[in-house]
Amino acid sequence: MTGWLPELAVAILATVLAITLHEAAHGYAALALGDDTAQREGRLSLNPLRHVDRVGTIMLPGFLLAVQMLTIGRVEAMFGWAKPVPVNVWKLRNPRYGMVLVAAAGPAMNVFLAWCAAMLGHPVEQMDGVLPPEALELMVRFIVLSIMANLLLALFNLMPIPPLDGGRILVGLLPAPLAAPLARLEPAGLVIVMLLIFVLPRLSEGLDPIGWISGFVMGSGFRTILWLAGHGA
Incomplete structure (x- = not known):
């Protein structure tokens, strides 16, 4: 088997699980709070194919995989997004604060999954010397990539810009005079996010939100998850 295929497989698996369960968490939270829109449209599912977004699920992760494999020969980071789960805010029992909980469910699920991946490290540690080194290394890579x-x-989704989860959380928590203008940004939200990602860092090295998020994830965020999973300091 080509040497990079197992690495590619664990990277894809880690990314697909993160994206799929993020979106499923939104749908299940909405259902619990009174909105069955996602269920009726067949999006209340753990089937990754139901959440595929052409750009966020296929093109961007594929580009990141190709660049990393061609330049450094391994996958160090992976990122993407899925097709948003439909939510009818007016069907929620408490539309304003219900939407806050629905939006928060996705990032909360991802933090929980990162912790679960770190917990998986305990049984993997016990397999040292039992499994072949290649298999053990792949399991460790899956854990690392899942956490990242x-x-x-x-963290990306918690950026305070609608339609990202952080923006919707902020709209629900701010007083109405401040929430209304922020909510009106939603149609242009993805354009604003793209400008922050691709244009702002070119204007100044200190203005790089994705660079800051990545640095945090690979530093103190990663160490914090390991500590919470009982791996010590």
Whole structure:
């Protein structure tokens, strides 16, 4: 088997799980709070194919995979997004604060999955000397990439710009005079996010939100998840 295929497989698996369960968490939270829109449209599913977004699920992760494999020969980070789960805010029992909980469910799921991946490290440690080194290394890579993918997805989505989860949380928590103008940004939200990602860092090295998020994930965020999972300091 080509040497990079197992690495590619674990990277794809970690990313797909992070994205799929993020979106499923939104749908299940909405259902619990009174909105069955996602259920009726067949999006209340753990089937990754139901959440595929052409750009966020296929093109961007594929580009990141190709660049990393061609330049450094391994996958160090992965990122993407899925097709948003439909939510009818007016069907929620408490539309304003219900939407806050629905929006928070996705990032919360990703933090939980990062912790679960770190917990998986305990049985993997016990397999040292039992499994072949190649298999053990792949399991460790899956754990590392799962932690990173989930933390990246959670923190990116918590950026305070609608339609990202952080923007919707902020709209629900701010007083109405401040929430209304922020909510009106939603149609242009993705354009604003793209400008922050691709244009702002070119204006100044200190203005790089994705660079800051990545640095946090690969530093103190990663160490914090390991500590919470009982791996010590």
